[in-house]
Amino acid sequence: MAITFEHVGYTYQAGTPMATPALSDISFTVPDHGYLAIIGHTGSGKSTLIQQINALLKPTTGKITVDGFTITPQTTNADLKPLRRHVGMVFQFPESQLFEETIQRDIAFGPQNFGVSEAEANQRALEMLRTVGLDESFAKRSPFELSGGQMRRVAIAGVLAMQPKVLILDEPTAGLDPQGRLEMMTLFNRLHQEQGLTIILVTHQMEDVATYADEVAVMQAGKLLTCATPQEVFSDPAWVQSSDIAVPRAAKFAQRLGERGVKWDQLPLTADQLADQLVRQWPGTGAKHD
Amino acid sequence: MTNFIFGRYLPLNSIVHRLDPRSKLLLSFCYLIVVFLANSWLSYAILVGFTLAAILSSKISLGFFLKGLRPMLWLIAFTVVVQLLFSPAGGHVYFHWTILNITQAGLVNSGVIFIRFLLIIMMSTLLTLSTQPLDIATGLSSLMKPLRWVRIPVDTLAMMLAIALRFVPTLMDEATKIMNAQRARGVDFGEGGLIKQAKSFIPLMVPLFMSAFNRAEDLSTAMEARGYRDSEHRSQYRILTWQRRDTMTWLVFLMVVAAMLATRRW
Ligand SMILES: Nc1ncnc2c1ncn2[C@@H]1O[C@H](COP(=O)(O)OP(=O)(O)OP(=O)(O)O)[C@@H](O)[C@H]1O
């Protein structure tokens, strides 16, 4: 599903003395099957932005289009269920949404709300449990006796079980161990590649941005600074410096090498790209490892 | 949830905000009694005037105030209607059906109830809007100090109150977050039949209680780790001092009370 923002603005508690503007004049497009990363300083409005996409927050100005659905300030709650069915949202620290007696029932909760039969929802729950790397022995346990990382996986499974076409992820790997982080990111990428899910990822991990995203949106103080490919965004050190973002570690390393005279065809952003280009520049050095 | 202002604090800089919390608490309490003492229209008019003046001097816009009262309207309307329909006979009867009567006495009674309700809600909303929750707690504990002599653990109670007040907004935020997460999973809050609505609260209440208990546990661990002991006399970070403006406010209030008493039916 393609997503389009047109001049979207949002103010918390609009019309009261507590009004806090959080977004202003945001316009961008994510194509169908796209993978967009959203980065920016803490408090820059990333979470606010993504909640507009399934109308948990409705824009105070402007318009959002998600395939056939249009969300404007006038949109009423009655028309939203078909939209939310297709837009899966994994919140920051999603483990706080668990409530059922068993893990299986919790994962099956979402699909059942959208009209899937109990039997099928339970089936899907087992499947999703495996997808997120937990085995079926977990199915009948209580979600509250899991570790934090396991709870996170169950919560993510609960969203995936709805079989959304757009998957929105708000810092899904914050607080996970490196291995779990890699597993989760690989899973999302597989869903993107194999099932064509449109993915929107909010993250502070520049390595993930460089590795997975087609495009990256940079937020600062409620404004969208730019929306371009990671290559374009990270290649301009002066601009990166001025917009409160970091560059991936491999890119930083490459830039340092660049200062000492190494020439790059294109700035490498990931460790793999860096290794490839180094091998090409000094043929013979990498051959032994092949 | 967002336009529910009762119980919230609105940081502004006005004389009402700067009053000593003890004086505001005591004033609000006395005001409660005064509202129930008034009985003639003129005495109510004086109280309405005083309330409006208090709101105006707090710099909080009247429109915001009235909008925030809207959620309370149902409660008020319900009470007024009950009062209107079930009041005892008296005066002219306008309407009669089985046990329901609308009488002149009933009309007057419900009018009085309406005004009392409104005045009390307005004043207590003003108290919470203009006083930080922590100041309310400090003020209360300071007012309750004499109870120490009868072995009531005032400090502990004040600490409990301060913590409870402190966590109201946190829990509200938490509730909003959980509701959003469950909405994204297809829950409709506040829609459908009564049973469906009641059921939709389980996915909200269970995580909310879970997180409240976890928070309580973390907090108590953190407090004990930093040496908090129950029932030890502790000094205060915020020292309350009585100012000239407090005296002035009380003088104005006493004048209003005198005017109210003079115009009341005896
Ligand atoms: N419920 C709310 N009421 C009022 N203001 C809010 C609310 N939620 C967020 N804000 C404000 O909106 C701005 C953007 O917040 P948002 O949560 O979107 O930031 P973020 O980019 O997701 O930050 P982080 O990286 O820390 O998650 C912040 O300045 C915040 O103070």
Ligand SMILES: [Mg+2]
């Ligand atoms: Mg956020």
